[in-house]
Amino acid sequence: MTTLSAKENIQAIVKAIKAEETKLRQKYPLLAHQNTIGMAILLLSLGALIGVGALYYFAIIPAWLCIILAAIAASISHELEHDLIHKQYFSNQPFLHNFMMLTVWLMRPNTISPWYRRKMHLHHHKVSGTEQDLEERLVGNGIKKPLLRALVIVDSLLGLLINAKRFSKEIKGFSFFKVFNAGFPITTAYFAILYSVIVFHLVNLFIPLAANSPALLLDIMAVFEFLMVVLIVPNIVRSSSLNFVTSSMHYYGGVNNMLEQTHVITSRLFAPFNLFCFNFGHTHTIHHFVPNQPFYLRQMISKKVLEVMKKHGVRFNDFASIKQANRYQAS
Secondary structure (H helix, E strand, O other): OOOOOHHHHHHHHHHHHHHHHHHHHHHOHHHHOHHHHHHHHHHHHHHHHHHHHHHHHOOOOOHHHHHHHHHHHHHHHHHHHHHHHOOOOOOOOHHHHHHHHHHHHHHOOOOOOHHHHHHHHHHHHHHOOOOOOHHHHOOOOOOOOHHHHHHHHHOHHHHHHHHHHHHHHHOOOOOHHHHHHOOOOHHHHHHHHHHHHHHHHHHHOOOOHHHHOOHHHHHHHHHHHHHHHHHHHHHHHHHHHHHHHHHHHEOOOOOOOHHHOEOEOOOHHHHHHHHOOOOHHHHHHHHHHOOOOOHHHHHHHHHHHHHHHHHOOOOEOOOHHHHOOOOOOOO
8 A cells, every 4th residue: 555645545536536437438438328228227127037047937048047047137236226216317307217117126136225225325325334334234244153044045034034123223223114214125036936936835845735736726836937047146246245245345334444345356266157247246346436337447457447446455355354244444
């Protein structure tokens, strides 16, 4: 790290990020059409998700390939939601903006409403690294016990149920029912389908439900099982990868400024997880310094900007912090 103060290092990083963005926008005038780009990416990713589902339905691709491709398509919708939370697309056209918000929620039904998450995420930027950061704590940040952390990362509903009492004591204004109800009706339907399929097959191991159930129930289960392959399991893969990466790179405790909120994950060990969260580990720290920037621009400037960030004190691959429940340890 240079001998500059934390404030000066932060200013240097922000300046570099904005300078690289300006260069890109001057080089590629197309980038000025931000609304069109955002909508195009949304429709392409939605089309990819539907197309992959159709290929699986007609038995052209196997279930495992459908899950992988659908998870990648869904990961793009997460980045779009992130941008929409910061009002990067159609901020002055409510109908189109809300259409995009609803679509990215439908593509990622295991998340809470993006309208509710907007409040949570903007609050995250204000209190990142502290016990008040509900958004990160919901996905495992700050948990030291490996098994509990893994459970929270994979199943957000169980994580919410397990941690509700603790959050009520530690997080100002936390309400279990506000967070739970923020998933209605899409997330509610997601978990209903997921647990219905799990329970049906568990019971079927001991009682022959498949052979003795009414035709209507079997038809419903067939639809649910199709949705498991094209939407439910892909989003388990997507969200688990994202939750693992984000809860690993955000610090919890010992944070005094923006330099200490996150570290950058470039390790090849995280490559499979970054694949399903659109390279989140490489680029999310950039977002902490300049939030109002489309995700594709972060990808485009990341190579040059990461060099500047390293020079000015941002840590890379600080996996020791995970063993300390993500606490930032001063050098």
